[in-house]
Amino acid sequence: MTEASRQFDFEGRIARDEKIEPNDWMPSRYRRQLVRMISQHAHSEVVGMLPEGNWITRAPSLRRKISLLAKVQDEAGHGLYLYGAAETLGAEREDLINRLLGGDARYSSIFNYPSVTWGDVGVIGWLVDQAAMVNQTMLTKCSYGPYARAMIQICKEENFHKRQGMEIMAVLSAGTSAQRAMAQDALDRWWWPTLMMFGPPDEESPHSSELIGWKVKMKSNDELRQWFVDLAVPQAEALDLQIPDPELVRDSKTGHWISGPINWDEFRSILEGEGPCNRERIESRRESHFGGAWVREAARAYEEKCRKKKALERESL
Numbered sequence: 001m002t003e004a005s006r007q008f009d010f011e012g013r014i015a016r017d018e019k020i021e022p023n024d025w026m027p028s029r030y031r032r033q034l035v036r037m038i039s040q041h042a043h044s045e046v047v048g049m050l051p052e053g054n055w056i057t058r059a060p061s062l063r064r065k066i067s068l069l070a071k072v073q074d075e076a077g078h079g080l081y082l083y084g085a086a087e088t089l090g091a092e093r094e095d096l097i098n099r100l101l102g103g104d105a106r107y108s109s110i111f112n113y114p115s116v117t118w119g120d121v122g123v124i125g126w127l128v129d130q131a132a133m134v135n136q137t138m139l140t141k142c143s144y145g146p147y148a149r150a151m152i153q154i155c156k157e158e159n160f161h162k163r164q165g166m167e168i169m170a171v172l173s174a175g176t177s178a179q180r181a182m183a184q185d186a187l188d189r190w191w192w193p194t195l196m197m198f199g200p201p202d203e204e205s206p207h208s209s210e211l212i213g214w215k216v217k218m219k220s221n222d223e224l225r226q227w228f229v230d231l232a233v234p235q236a237e238a239l240d241l242q243i244p245d246p247e248l249v250r251d252s253k254t255g256h257w258i259s260g261p262i263n264w265d266e267f268r269s270i271l272e273g274e275g276p277c278n279r280e281r282i283e284s285r286r287e288s289h290f291g292g293a294w295v296r297e298a299a300r301a302y303e304e305k306c307r308k309k310k311a312l313e314r315e316s317l
């Protein structure tokens with residue numbers, strides 16, 4: 001088959017909503033786009049452990065500590081699923097991680113903000129994980145099989161993350177005035193960065209149209225952002241918390257909640273590494289990566305020992 005006929009065949013499969021699998025032919029650009037997106041997603045999951053991990057030793061009760069531990073542990077697992085999905089495209093996990101540690105790889109902008117009170121843990125679960133779910137629910141229909149399938153398991157766990165966050169916010173917002181103030185302060189600080197999670201506005205997104213054409217993304221950044229806002233505004237009302245957007249208004253015709261302008265300069269500064277926690281996050285990742293090198297060496301040594309033992313057993317047969 002010529003390259004052109006392979007391309008034609010590939011486009012036909014995408015049009016028929018067939019899943020592309022690791023051993024199938026795919027355009028090199030499709031492969032590169034998926035490695036970019038999936039590796040960033042994996043990095044986001046692992047870096048995303050840091051703001052919440054910061055509160056595990058300070059959780060207000062054993063029950064809160066257990067659920068936060070479980071959530072943070074889930075995020076590590078999501079990172080492993082996604083590094084595994086990137087490897088099915090021929091990417092080397094070590095290369096991907098070294099690019100992150102070298103400051104040459106992106107992860108979600110949202111994790112460059114500090115988690116300063118327990119209210120932040122609640123709002124991260126309630127808003128950030130719900131935003132991730134909106135995005136990941138779309139990705140369960142992605143044309144690349146391993147990515148779509150990883151999303152199905154991840155979304156189930158994200159639902160627990162969202163609910164534990166909402167419960168924290170419900171308790172705080174129904175609590176003392178200090179607890180209510182803590183919940184509102186956390187919402188004030190995390191609302192706009194959560195809207196930025198969905199990426200730049202559609203007209204400034206260089207990748208969206210190609211990714212939508214290949215059914216990697218099924219919706220645009222702005223469509224997902226709108227879906228999230230329509231979910232979160234009534235929830236904030238139910239929590240008796242104020243969304244920090246004086247221009248937020250409901251469109252009576254469409255029923256959508258229309259947000260005020262997003263500070264894209266802030267978003268761009270985060271992407272340029274100038275956010276409140278960019279340096280701290282990469283430093284923490286470097287510290288845990290190099291501090292944990294002995295675990296990887298021990299695992300490799302054990303793997304080598306088992307391999308040699310099996311080889312000797314095969315020779316003795």
Ligand code: 3HC
Nearest residue numbers: 041044048107108109129132196197198199205206207208
């Ligand atoms: N943070 C950092 N970089 C971002 C970003 C964000 N929130 N949004 C966009 N960007 C970057 C893109 O990576 C791209 O830069 P690059 O060319 O150097 O890679 C540039 O900005 C242009 O953005 P586009 O919208 O054109 O890029 P995409 O089409 O890739 O859309 C995306 C961005 C919506 C994040 C998309 O990549 C995506 O859906 N990724 C998969 C989901 C994901 O990564 N989610 C991150 C959150 S995971 C999480 O929250 C963990 C949970 O457990 C809490």
